Amino acid sequence: MLLSMKSPIDFYFDFSSPYSHIANEWLDALAARHGRSVRRHALLLGATFQAAELKSPVSHPIKREYSMHDFARSARFEGVVCRIPAVFPQPTQNAARVFWWLSETRGEPAAAAWAQAGLRAVFVHNVALNDAAALRNLATEHGLSADEAEAVWNDPVWKARLKDENDAAIAAGIFGAPTFVVDGEPFWGNDRKPQIERWLASGPF
Amino acid sequence: MLLSMKSPIDFYFDFSSPYSHIANEWLDALAARHGRSVRRHALLLGATFQAAELKSPVSHPIKREYSMHDFARSARFEGVVCRIPAVFPQPTQNAARVFWWLSETRGEPAAAAWAQAGLRAVFVHNVALNDAAALRNLATEHGLSADEAEAVWNDPVWKARLKDENDAAIAAGIFGAPTFVVDGEPFWGNDRKPQIERWLASGPF
Numbered sequence: 101m102l103l104s105m106k107s108p109i110d111f112y113f114d115f116s117s118p119y120s121h122i123a124n125e126w127l128d129a130l131a132a133r134h135g136r137s138v139r140r141h142a143l144l145l146g147a148t149f150q151a152a153e154l155k156s157p158v159s160h161p162i163k164r165e166y167s168m169h170d171f172a173r174s175a176r177f178e179g180v181v182c183r184i185p186a187v188f189p190q191p192t193q194n195a196a197r198v199f200w201w202l203s204e205t206r207g208e209p210a211a212a213a214w215a216q217a218g219l220r221a222v223f224v225h226n227v228a229l230n231d232a233a234a235l236r237n238l239a240t241e242h243g244l245s246a247d248e249a250e251a252v253w254n255d256p257v258w259k260a261r262l263k264d265e266n267d268a269a270i271a272a273g274i275f276g277a278p279t280f281v282v283d284g285e286p287f288w289g290n291d292r293k294p295q296i297e298r299w300l301a302s303g304p305f
Numbered sequence: 306m307l308l309s310m311k312s313p314i315d316f317y318f319d320f321s322s323p324y325s326h327i328a329n330e331w332l333d334a335l336a337a338r339h340g341r342s343v344r345r346h347a348l349l350l351g352a353t354f355q356a357a358e359l360k361s362p363v364s365h366p367i368k369r370e371y372s373m374h375d376f377a378r379s380a381r382f383e384g385v386v387c388r389i390p391a392v393f394p395q396p397t398q399n400a401a402r403v404f405w406w407l408s409e410t411r412g413e414p415a416a417a418a419w420a421q422a423g424l425r426a427v428f429v430h431n432v433a434l435n436d437a438a439a440l441r442n443l444a445t446e447h448g449l450s451a452d453e454a455e456a457v458w459n460d461p462v463w464k465a466r467l468k469d470e471n472d473a474a475i476a477a478g479i480f481g482a483p484t485f486v487v488d489g490e491p492f493w494g495n496d497r498k499p500q501i502e503r504w505l506a507s508g509p510f
Contacts, residue, residue, distance in 0.1 A: 152367040162357040162480040177500050275367040291496040305381050
């Protein structure tokens with residue numbers, strides 16, 4: 101089957117989600133092994149959590165301690181560096197607006213590169229993306245104009261686009277991140293990797 | 306290394322938890338491949354959810370639909386029959402009290418057999434364990450005296466034992482089911498099977 105005949109894997113993530121970071125590191129290679137491309141969607145977990153009446157796992161007593169331990173162990177299991185930053189969870193709407201701006205104006209590969217840069221900034225380099233100076237600096241390191249990036253995240257157009265994308269994700273049944281949609285089938289969580297692999301290798305089960 | 310030198314795998318489950326049922330079907334074989342035994346702990350998710358300020362996944366809008374789909378898919382992934390019963394979630398304190406009575410008076414293998422019988426009753430045969438007649442019937446089919454079983458689940462001694470076990474689980478950091486504890490390391494969820502397998506095969510990672 102030609103690559104172009106297979107639908108892309110839709111990948112919904114939040115820049116502040118450690119399991120999204122881990123999955124983002126293995127997803128492209130897995131997709132490529134099965135002749136698929138990846139279409140990324142930056143979203144705000146704050147919005148999906150509200151719609152599904154959920155909270156972050158680290159907002160729950162007892163579960164918080166387990167989750168902090170599991171983030172690190174799950175990263176080691178995949179051979180990925182993942183260190184929880186000082187500001188965690190952190191607001192990520194500015195980075196997400198820049199993502200959608202890149203997606204719209206420069207295409208999916210540019211948006212995917214920004215997704216990786218932002219997730220690694222948070223989970224490898226302890227960057228707080230809600231800090232304007234830090235996000236401007238990340239944009240510059242990434243070869244963007246810091247002024248242009250800041251104009252984007254303050255622009256009602258890109259604010260509205262992110263809100264529309266969140267609404268569309270919620271309407272599509274997305275309540276958490278990472279979520280993968282393969283051939284219309286939703287898989288929630290970095291830990292659904294084995295099921296996704298089986299689906300890609302041999303179809304619905 | 307002798308079998309007796311390796312610590313058992315502690316397995317915390319609720320009779321009303323589909324992921325516990327799925328895991329219960331693969332756990333003994335996995336443990337045996339690595340020279341481990343299994344020590345089961347019946348608990349009430351209602352108690353651990355309250356301690357961790359959580360609710361059942363099916364109590365959340367949007368997440369509910371995904372979860373119902375994922376229960377079935379995750380069961381197929383493991384080759385396990387798992388059908389959500391008409392009464393779901395269902396109160397399981399009576400079945401859990403019988404579990405601890407068997408554990409105390411007849412030993413772990415008798416309790417493990419009851420765990421399997423109860424989970425299969427719920428998730429294969431559509432039994433409501435909170436229905437006294439249905440639970441008496443299950444006890445009889447299982448070779449127990451229905452009258453003795455009913456006396457157990459109404460006995461303050463076994464009510465207190467279950468409460469103590471719930472309190473101990475919560476104190477040990479258990480907030481959901483299934484949870485596995487291997488060499489002191491907690492793994493939450495049927496989907497942690499690959500991590501548990503790696504731990505058993507090659508130790509901490």
